[in-house]
Amino acid sequence: MSAFPHRHLLGIEPLAPADIQMVLDTADGLKEVLDRPIKKVPVLRGKTVVNLFYEASTRTRSSFEIAQKVLSADSLSISTATSSVQKGETLLDTAKNLEAMNPDMIVIRHASSGAPHFLARHCRSAIVNAGDGAHEHPTQALLDALTLRQRKGRLKGLRVAIVGDLLHSRVARSNLWLLSKMGASVVLCAPPTLVPPGIERLAPVTWRIEEAVEGADAIMVLRIQRERMTGGYLPSPREFFNLFGLTEERVRRAKKDVLILHPGPMNRGVEIASEVADGPYSVILDQVTNGVAVRMAVLYLLLGGSAGGTS
């Protein structure tokens, strides 16, 4: 029995391999609650969590909300489209006002990298990063790791290809940190316009998808983020599919028991072919189930115990 040594979950980068292991083990233990006739345990009774989403989200927000309900935390979700943010309130003012209502945790998604870190410096609540700009999306990487570990029994030594829009993808960054920390080997693949400078220092990069998926244990497909495609990154979605889309033919170059992951929402026929998304090697819906378990684990580890206290 040991304490989780962090007050916030801001990213994967600051975590030690043992911390990641602890989140995954906790998620494995908590997953069973979701199969019970009464899917509710009283462990976080009396804790309040605010979900503050400055960007659209279906999966992440609903899975945080389900995790909060299953663990009996009280939660409220604020989406900025219907809040005072529309009236021009700053992030800090919004957070300070929410804090005046004394929540134990704020889960935040924001278009700017570093927004959760900013809140962590100014708020008393525990802060969980649910995606900040192109920086990190730690719970996504954790649920991907949980899915891989369940299917492969380990993370160490796995060969994982991450394919698609690396430039805008916080999912890619969090996964890259997590997989390298846990001893997997990662290959990155994207068109040159979508490769962030310097990333080749963290993992090998290739422009040829055939090369990237060769012998892979798992392929993580990233979403083409049309909402961020403000520059001339791609000639057309069709062109991208022809050169980088994950097709059945390309999947055949990977290991026979390869797993296909996608963080969602999918653009079928752009980064992934429908046959692949719905194919037997696809674990995309497992990822969604595991998303709830991982978020339960994060809530449990950050909200449990008195910070720094003893028994």
Place this chain on the structure above:
Amino acid sequence: MDAGRVARTLARMAHEILERRPDMRGVVLVGVRSRGVPLARRLAGLLREASGVEPAVGALDITLYRDDFTVIASQPITKGTEIPFSIDGRTVIVVDDVLFTGRTVRAALDQLIDFGRPARIELAVLVDRGHRELPIRADYVGRSLATARQEIVQVLLKEEDGRDGVLLLERRARRARRGGAARGRALARRGK
């Protein structure tokens, strides 16, 4: 208590259960993690030998129902509850190694109620060491031990610890019990 005594105690408890619940078909055993689970399995085996019917065995992890969750400094890893059968209308016998304050049993009762509506819930423990903080008592007791509050009763089981036995330990470090750190810091050994 040595291994032989543990075995004889469990055999006697099995017979007491059968005496009170002759029809094993309506009975299920649920062990409290971690040492209650192997104890429940052993009792189920003994009940099969004696009655021909082996009751189903489940496992209960009470971590998520603890009343001190927000007070303890660290978060125990939950290993999950496994009750792969219906408890509705059954007699559920909760099995644990040591009955002490009664708080674990309180948590186990709350959790069981979330799984269904048993006809009856009973409690079987290998050791009752007293010092209850809640109005809870056991229906089947292997052995009652008079203990001082600060002493530690440690049950060892082959499945978890490599050997069977019950040890009565004195605590040296204060605050040690909840952290589990007291294990292995035995100063004295008393009892059999």
